[in-house]
Amino acid sequence: METHGSQLLGASSYKDPITSFPLFHKFSVYWSLVLKELSISFVQPPNCILDTSSDPSKHGGTWLPGSVLNIADCCLQPSSFPNKQDDxxxxxxxxxxxxxxxxxxxTLKQLxxxxxxxxxAIDANFSKGDxxxxxxxxxxxxxxIYLAIVLAGCVVVSIADSFAPKEIATRLRVSNAKGIFTQDFISRGGKKFPLYSKVIEAAACKVIVLPVIGNDVGVQLREHDISWNSFLSSGxxxxxHHYSPFYQSIDSVTNILFSSGTTGDPKAIPWTQLSPIRSAxxxxxxxxxxxxxxYxxxxxxxxxxxxxxxxSxxxxxxxxxxxxxxPLGHGFGKFVQDAGVTMLGTVPSLxxxxxxxxCMEGLDWTKIKTFCSTGETSNVDDDLWLSSKSYYKPIIECCGGTELASCYIMGSLLQPQAFGAFSTPSMTAGLVILDENGVAYPDDVPCVGEVGLFPVYMGATDRLLNADHEEVYFKGMPLYNGKILRRHGDIIKRTVGGHLVVQGRADxxxxxxGxxxxxxxIERVCDRADExxxxxxxxSVSPANRGPEQLVIFVVLKNGYNSDAETLKKKFSKAIQTNLNPLFKISIVKIVPMFPRTASNKILRRVLRDQMKHELSVHSRL
Ligand SMILES: Nc1ncnc2c1ncn2[C@@H]1O[C@H](COP(=O)(O)OP(=O)(O)OP(=O)(O)O)[C@@H](O)[C@H]1O
Incomplete structure (x- = not known):
């Protein structure tokens, strides 16, 4: 804004980056500026930034049409602006x-x-597009490996290392993977966990195995699998040693990711070369x-x-x-200190x-300028603790979706921040909050409802590999300004001060x-009801014999603490009555050792709901 603000917004409208932030957010030539700020070079530049007319079936528009590049190559080449040199x-x-x-x-050159x-080596073992x-x-x-696969014009299938063989198999099948890179073991918290043995339960294709420690793989390999060293020798x-990048059109797929599946089956989400530009x-x-x-x-x-x-x-x-x-122990924290980390991202459970x-006591994290948090709603007390680790530096809250390749709402260093809250839709993202009839609330009123995203969204998906994209994201959504809104499924609240707070999934x-x-x-209030x-x-569950929904609260106690369901029920009821609504009555409190979570650590409330429904139906039959 300091560089372009007065020229683009007009000398009389532009004041300074902080005052003019809302004006700049509405401004529409953002992307042509950002392409220059990031190290992106096209071998064939785009015909225009956005084409909304040639393919009306694409609600999100066609972005940077005609352009050709290799996004991994953009990562690896030195540039003078932004300044990254070979050393x-x-x-x-x-x-x-x-x-x-x-x-x-x-260094960049070594990388x-x-x-x-x-x-x-990938060329020697696979074909383009694999x-x-x-x-x-x-x-x-x-x-x-990630960058090499993209540089070579193949597609990365991203699988988290915590998945069980069945989950790995589904992901390999949906993506039709021709090979898989893995490790013999995972080392975590001083322990070694088998990984290769899990992968071969799931994968018939070629497995390339890296040693977790040292030079040699610590397991016996199947005949058609190869060790990292042999693989490198083929390269x-x-x-x-030079490699000519495989240049492709902007909408070529480079990565298949899977959503975490908090609300349903994980979706197989293709990332094109636009997605990395959006997320960066x-x-x-x-x-x-x-x-x-x-970072x-x-x-x-x-x-x-x-x-x-x-x-990024x-x-x-x-x-x-x-x-x-x-990342759960002192060792991680010491690394953050010793590496001089200036930006530290987290998820609330960490x-x-x-x-x-x-475990982080005694460490010096004061080089950190900014913290970030994503994945789930963060806890304000935990955030205060985190921020205090570096002179109360801000925590930028980020909420998005794998299929958006971005955050649709974020914090910003140019606006006042509040813990656990967002200060703006991300740059160029537009949204409305819908009432129960699907009608948008005006932009300046405090309200709560399901979010509807403006469909024209740089970097968002236009296809899914294992589901109908139109049905998942658009079917049944209301029109706004003549365009169908994009579904995201979050309930958000706009506060009196204009901050946004995510209140979970519509489901x-x-x-x-009533x-x-x-x-x-409800969890925000209950979390603080007792030490x-x-x-x-x-x-909430609907009883088998119909009737009003019953509120059930599951609790995990802190280590070394004791309590019982009846005592907690009284405390929760009091907290809910004073802080939320006297009409919300708790039916059941259940103390459990831990919550079911997705592999990325999000609470699976739908699993708790199913468990409770089952328990209640058994009770009602008795
Ligand atoms: N900072 C945050 N605060 C609150 N919720 C968040 C935050 N970051 C992410 N989320 C939640 O995570 C969701 C995005 O996660 P992801 O893309 O993995 O999909 P998912 O919803 O977990 O999976 P599925 O669509 O398969 O149910 C967001 O829509 C939001 O509900």
């Missing part, structure tokens, strides 16, 4: 258990050479990722944050920080664990005594 540090990392050793690093070597899976920890080698046989642009605009930053976000390539982290760093010129191990185990909404409410709203509570999950 810039691309990745810093440390293996768990080596907490007192120097942090390792690799490019490694990626080219692997791309040559889908190739990665099921391993997010290590330096995983990042190299070394290539005459030169959000990080650049809202988190202010720049050359010189060291750490413990995650996996199987979650949208994995590829997002890669592209390499397209903005920042350094990725990777810890090869568990912060809760760090705070309750006190988790309950009707208590009043619609969300699980998250012994670690977390709560609220659901």
């Amino acid at each position: 810039s540090v691309a990745i810093v990392w440390r293996d768990e258990g080596f907490d007192d050793s120097e942090v390792n690093h690799i 490019r050479q490694q990626v080219m070597l692997v791309a040559n 889908a190739i899976a990665i099921d391993m920890q997010m290590t330096v080698n995983a990042v190299i 070394k046989q290539h005459r030169s 642009a959000d990080g650049w605009a809202s988190i202010d990722i720049q050359p010189g930053d060291v 750490c976000w413990p995650t996996n390539l199987g979650w949208v944050m994995g590829p997002t982290l890669i592209y 760093c390499f397209l903005s010129g920042a350094t990725i920080a990777l810890y090869h191990g568990s 912060v809760k664990a760090w705070k309750s185990t006190k 988790d909404t309950m009707n208590l005594g 009043i619609k409410t969300s699980s998250v709203e 012994c509570i670690s977390e709560t999950a609220a659901i």
